[in-house]
Amino acid sequence: MDLQCGVNLKTVIQNIKTAKSRMPKSTRFCAVVKANAYGMGDIKVSHAIADHVYMFAVARIAEAVRLRESGITKPILLFGICEDYKTAIAHNITVTCGSMKEMYAVAGASALGKLNVHIKVNTGMNRFGICTPWHLRNMLAYSQKFKNLNICGLYTHFSHEYTSQAGQVEVDKQLKRFAPYRAIMRRTCPHALVHAACSGTAHYRLAQFDMVRIGKAMYGGFEGYKTAVTIAAKIIAVQHLTKGQHVGYGGKFTATENMTAGIVSCGYAVAGFLLLGNKYEIYVDKKPCKILGAVCMDTMAIDISDIQNPQGKMAIISGDSAGSRITDFINQNGTSGATYLCTLGI
Numbered sequence: 001m002d003l004q005c006g007v008n009l010k011t012v013i014q015n016i017k018t019a020k021s022r023m024p025k026s027t028r029f030c031a032v033v034k035a036n037a038y039g040m041g042d043i044k045v046s047h048a049i050a051d052h053v054y055m056f057a058v059a060r061i062a063e064a065v066r067l068r069e070s071g072i073t074k075p076i077l078l079f080g081i082c083e084d085y086k087t088a089i090a091h092n093i094t095v096t097c098g099s100m101k102e103m104y105a106v107a108g109a110s111a112l113g114k115l116n117v118h119i120k121v122n123t124g125m126n127r128f129g130i131c132t133p134w135h136l137r138n139m140l141a142y143s144q145k146f147k148n149l150n151i152c153g154l155y156t157h158f159s160h161e162y163t164s165q166a167g168q169v170e171v172d173k174q175l176k177r178f179a180p181y182r183a184i185m186r187r188t189c190p191h192a193l194v195h196a197a198c199s200g201t202a203h204y205r206l207a208q209f210d211m212v213r214i215g216k217a218m219y220g221g222f223e224g225y226k227t228a229v230t231i232a233a234k235i236i237a238v239q240h241l242t243k244g245q246h247v248g249y250g251g252k253f254t255a256t257e258n259m260t261a262g263i264v265s266c267g268y269a270v271a272g273f274l275l276l277g278n279k280y281e282i283y284v285d286k287k288p289c290k291i292l293g294a295v296c297m298d299t300m301a302i303d304i305s306d307i308q309n310p311q312g313k314m315a316i317i318s319g320d321s322a323g324s325r326i327t328d329f330i331n332q333n334g335t336s337g338a339t340y341l342c343t344l345g346i
Contacts, residue, residue, distance in 0.1 A: 002266075003232070003265060004230070004232040004233070005230065005232070006230055007044075007045065007228050007230075008228045008229075009044070011220070011227075011320070012049060012218050013052055016029060016031070016049060016052045016053065016214075016218060017052070018226075019202055019214055019217060019225075022203050027208050027209070028193070029053045029054055030054060030055040030056070030195065030213040031046070031053040032058075032198070032213050032214060033045060033057070033063075033067070034059035035342055038216060038341040039341055039343075040228075043066065043070045046070070047070070047071070047072070055075040056072065056075070056077070057077040057213055058076060058077070058079065059078075061078060061080075061082055061093065064076045064091060065093075068093070075092075075116075078093050078095050080096070082096070085109030086109070086112055088109075089109065089114065089115055090113075093116075094117065094152070095116070096119075097117050097118070097120065098122075098130060100130075103139045106149060107143065110146045110147075110149040111148070113148060114148045114150060115150065116150045118152065118154065118155055119136065120155060120156070121154065123158075123174040123175075123177040124170065124174045125159045127157070133181055133184055136184050152191070152192050152193060153192050153193040154181060154182065154185045154193070154194050155196060156178050158200065158201050163223070167200075172206075174196075175207060182194055194209040194210045194211075195209050195213060196209055199217035200222065202217065203224075215338065216336075216337035219337075219341055221327070221336075221337020221341055222327070223327050225327075227327075228320075229341070230319040231266070231319070232319065233314065233317060234265050234314055234315070235262040235263065235302075235304065235311060235313050235314075236265045236312075237262070238304070239301070240260055240261075241259050241260070243255055243257050246293070247261060247293040247301050248292065248293030248295075248300075252293040253301075260307075262302050262303075263299050264282070264302055264315045265298070265299060266298070266300060267295045267296055267300050268297065268343075269297045280332055281324075282302060282316060282317045283316040283324050284313055284314075284316070285308075287307065289304055290303045
């Protein structure tokens with residue numbers, strides 16, 4: 001087989017433990033497994049980590065149902081707008097309410113059975129959520145009229161990571177905006193879970209609250225976590241280049257000296273690696289080999305001038321043991337861990 005890919009579930013569990021070690025013991029862990037667990041396999045990952053998390057989070061009701069039908073019994077939070085409250089009630093899915101219109105809908109649906117709800121606050125992401133404390137007061141007051149409606153959470157989402165000075169400023173602004181909502185919720189629903197931090201803010205004490213939601217960091221998509229994803233592909237051809245020859249689509253690489261190029265059986269048609277070209281190094285025999293030119297559909301060319309007997313060897317595109325970390329890729333390419341993970345196609 002020319003391409004080998006997989007996720008090391010033991011490393012995922014270790015990453016969860018690493019995250020927990022940086023939180024108060026009382027702070028709960030929510031594993032974000034939306035988008036098929038960032039392409040890693042939601043059912044496989046969720047069952048492997050179920051004993052280490054308090055809650056799972058998904059983006060669509062179909063994802064939540066998949067987990068329930070596979071045997072997941074832990075709480076599941078639906079981030080996105082719920083289009084089927086009957087199904088949510090039947091499968092005990094906690095839904096998000098981000099507007100008064102949605103509150104009317106969940107209240108009506110609660111006639112069918114108990115419905116757990118987390119209220120979403122927009123503090124600067126400007127995607128979903130209520131925008132004033134007045135909305136929260138009205139929603140809480142209205143919800144108390146319905147015995148099957150259980151308001152059990154309040155949350156927001158940060159637009160920036162807490163990894164730069166600019167990011168820290170924006171996170172602190174959002175936390176300041178979130179404060180009055182938290183105060184209202186504590187008075188009205190003192191047992192509700194308050195949460196805000198995700199992978200990019202998970203280590204910031206002021207953002208941790210009752211629960212932290214982590215997705216990409218579980219797989220190594222954030223600094224300080226081990227790469228749990230291995231992508232390896234075989235060198236299927238060797239080309240000997242002379243100075244001045246071009247490589248790949250558009251001739252984006254030109255040899256400045258005589259060199260040897262290895263053709264690796266992996267590209268954006270196989271694993272989505274459109275962004276790798278001309279910037280990144282992958283590893284052969286634990287040696288870094290620069291990618292030459294643009295990634296070409298289902299192959300890429302790498303510099304193997306220093307590799308002995310390269311034909312048929314495996315090139316490690318992603319793998320902690322080889323030194324090819326997800327964070328190395330995102331730092332070199334200016335992308336995000338989530339973008340990287342979701343293009344893998346595992």
